[in-house]
Amino acid sequence: MHQYQRQIEIATRRQGLFEFTRxxxxxxxxxxxxxxxxxxxxxxxxxxxxxxxxxxxxxxxDLEAFLKRLVxxxxxxxxxTLEGPDDMPAxxxxxxxxxxxxxxxxxxxxxxxxxxxxxxxxxxxxxxRRDIIVHVIGS
Amino acid sequence: MHQYQRQIEIATRRQGLFEFTRxxxxxxxxxxxxxxxxxxxxxxxxxxxxxxxxxxxxxxxDLEAFLKRLVxxxxxxxxxTLEGPDDMPAxxxxxxxxxxxxxxxxxxxxxxxxxxxxxxxxxxxxxxRRDIIVHVIGS
Amino acid sequence: MHQYQRQIEIATRRQGLFEFTRxxxxxxxxxxxxxxxxxxxxxxxxxxxxxxxxxxxxxxxDLEAFLKRLVxxxxxxxxxTLEGPDDMPAxxxxxxxxxxxxxxxxxxxxxxxxxxxxxxxxxxxxxxRRDIIVHVIGS
Numbered sequence: 001m002h003q004y005q006r007q008i009e010i011a012t013r014r015q016g017l018f019e020f021t022r023x024x025x026x027x028x029x030x031x032x033x034x035x036x037x038x039x040x041x042x043x044x045x046x047x048x049x050x051x052x053x054x055x056x057x058x059x060x061x062d063l064e065a066f067l068k069r070l071v072x073x074x075x076x077x078x079x080x081t082l083e084g085p086d087d088m089p090a091x092x093x094x095x096x097x098x099x100x101x102x103x104x105x106x107x108x109x110x111x112x113x114x115x116x117x118x119x120x121x122x123x124x125x126x127x128x129r130r131d132i133i134v135h136v137i138g139s
Numbered sequence: 140m141h142q143y144q145r146q147i148e149i150a151t152r153r154q155g156l157f158e159f160t161r162x163x164x165x166x167x168x169x170x171x172x173x174x175x176x177x178x179x180x181x182x183x184x185x186x187x188x189x190x191x192x193x194x195x196x197x198x199x200x201d202l203e204a205f206l207k208r209l210v211x212x213x214x215x216x217x218x219x220t221l222e223g224p225d226d227m228p229a230x231x232x233x234x235x236x237x238x239x240x241x242x243x244x245x246x247x248x249x250x251x252x253x254x255x256x257x258x259x260x261x262x263x264x265x266x267x268r269r270d271i272i273v274h275v276i277g278s
Numbered sequence: 279m280h281q282y283q284r285q286i287e288i289a290t291r292r293q294g295l296f297e298f299t300r301x302x303x304x305x306x307x308x309x310x311x312x313x314x315x316x317x318x319x320x321x322x323x324x325x326x327x328x329x330x331x332x333x334x335x336x337x338x339x340d341l342e343a344f345l346k347r348l349v350x351x352x353x354x355x356x357x358x359t360l361e362g363p364d365d366m367p368a369x370x371x372x373x374x375x376x377x378x379x380x381x382x383x384x385x386x387x388x389x390x391x392x393x394x395x396x397x398x399x400x401x402x403x404x405x406x407r408r409d410i411i412v413h414v415i416g417s
Contacts, residue, residue: 001140001279002417003313005384035142035297037178037274039315039380043391045331051238052230053184058219062227063234065216070209070348072263077343080336090342091330094340099329099394100380102178102239104274106144111272113182133389135315137415139142139274140279174281176317176413190377191369192323197358201366202373204355209348241317241378243413247285250411252321255377276415278281 001139004031006130012122015086017050017060020132021118024103028110036105036138040118041130043131047122048097054117069091073125090123097121098136105138119128140278143170147271151261154207154225156189156199159271160256163242166273175244175277179257182270185229185243186261187236193256206232212264229262236260244277279417282309286410290368290400292365293346295328295338298410299396302381305374314383314416318396321409324368325400326375332395345371368401375399383416392395 006027012018028038042049053059071092076086081088101118104111112118120130151157167177181188184272196233210231213224220227240257243250251257259269284305306316316398320327324338328378331337359366379396382389390396400409 001142003279005313005382035144035274037276039382041380041389043389043394045329045391045393050234051184052234056219056221059227059230062217062219063231066210066231069216072342077347078340080334080340082334088337092341092344093339095328095330096235096374098237098376102180102241102380104144104178104180104272106272111180111182113184113270115184116182131391133382133384135313137315137359140281174283174413176415189324191373195358195360198366198369201356201358202370205349205370208355235374237376241319241380243283243317243319245411250319250321252323252409254323255321257318275375 004136006134010120010130012128012130015122015125016064017119017121019054019117019119024118024134028105028136031136033105033136033138034076034108036136037043038103038105038110039135040101041133042099045094046124047120047130048099049101050097050119050121052119053115055115084123093123121132143275147273149259149269151267151269154261154264155203156258156260158256158258163257163273167244167275170275172244172275172277173247175275177242177244177249178274179240180272181238185232185263186232186259186269187238188240189236189260190255191258191260192254194254205228225264232262256266282414284412286412288398288408290406290408293400293403294342295397295399296396297332297397302396302412306383306414309414311414311416312386314414316383316388317413318379319411320377323372324402325398325408326372326377327379328375328397328399329394330339330397333393363366364403371401376399
């Protein structure tokens with residue numbers, strides 16, 4: 001049994017979903033583990049993680065639009081507004097999605113389904129550099 | 140320290156919650172681990188995982204109805220409609236619930252609380268066969 | 279590779295967010311693991327876990343208020359009302375947030391981001407004693 005850990009930096013350019021499945025696949029390959037678990041962890045509170053369909057780009061458009069309607073930027077109900085109209089909605093969208101993911105490894109590969117991709121969900125308007133920790137354990 | 144991994148196939152017959160706590164309990168027992176962690180992973184983007192109350196069936200009814208009101212099938216706001224009126228809502232409900240769960244094992248048993256059950260949450264109307272990976276690590 | 283597991287009891291006094299980052303930090307320190315993963319698991323179905331900002335207390339106020347608006351206590355649409363007007367909303371808020379969290383450990387410390395805190399999110403009005411399991415694996 002052994003472990004392997006790496007940090008990924010993702011540059012986001014706008015609100016929305018940024019796929020990084022390929023980066024996680026590469027780390028799992030470098031970990032040289034046949035069976036195990038990979039943990040993906042987002043070190044922020046205004047962006048989050050999501051596993052969702054990576055086939056039709058329209059899914060991303062609808063997902064982003066739904067969350068914007070559910071938690072509108074600039075909602076006058078919010079009192080935490082010092083960091084801008086998109087900051088408090090960003091914390092709420094983070095709470096409604098995921099900060100950590102755990103994905104089994106089988107036969108040397110992440111056991112993602114056919115249509116599953118791993119995304120960073122950026123909830124802030126301005127470009128950001130986001131840190132993701134990827135930890136692999138197995139044998 | 141050792142690992143044990145199995146796949147479960149769940150046949151869903153309609154939208155809603157399907158409990159499979161018993162199947163995970165059996166896999167943890169077969170893993171012969173006294174202390175550890177079990178990872179439950181759903182390989183799909185239109186159904187998800189949920190830990191919730193398994194005592195009163197009315198909880199399931201209210202949970203399913205709430206999510207249907209929050210993300211209505213056939214909402215004209217969606218552009219991804221090629222796969223049917225329940226497909227895009229299914230991706231969104233998946234994003235709002237969980238794709239992976241991590242549950243500690245103590246004294247040879249999953250450390251679920253008294254009222255906790257593990258559910259597959261089917262978000263599509265048509266019957267589906269769903270693949271769940273269960274991975275156990277421990278000693 | 280070794281494991282270390284502990285239970286935390288958190289006394290909640292009202293609906294809302296209760297931080298217990300310090301308790302998890304202490305358990306990770308006691309586990310004497312340089313690299314690994316800590317799993318935090320909530321054994322209940324009417325409270326949940328959340329990683330969110332722990333700098334400005336107004337973030338907590340807005341987060342709690344948003345979820346109360348999205349899933350109002352006493353909503354007449356619910357049929358599971360036997361345990362009180364805040365019980366069914368509690369199960370739904372639990373479904374929309376997290377029951378388990380997985381956080382990597384690097385250099386002997388949990389790899390939380392600068393502003394991340396770990397919270398128990400109590401969704402019931404009455405005071406409760408809540409059980410959290412913390413499991414550490416690593417070397």
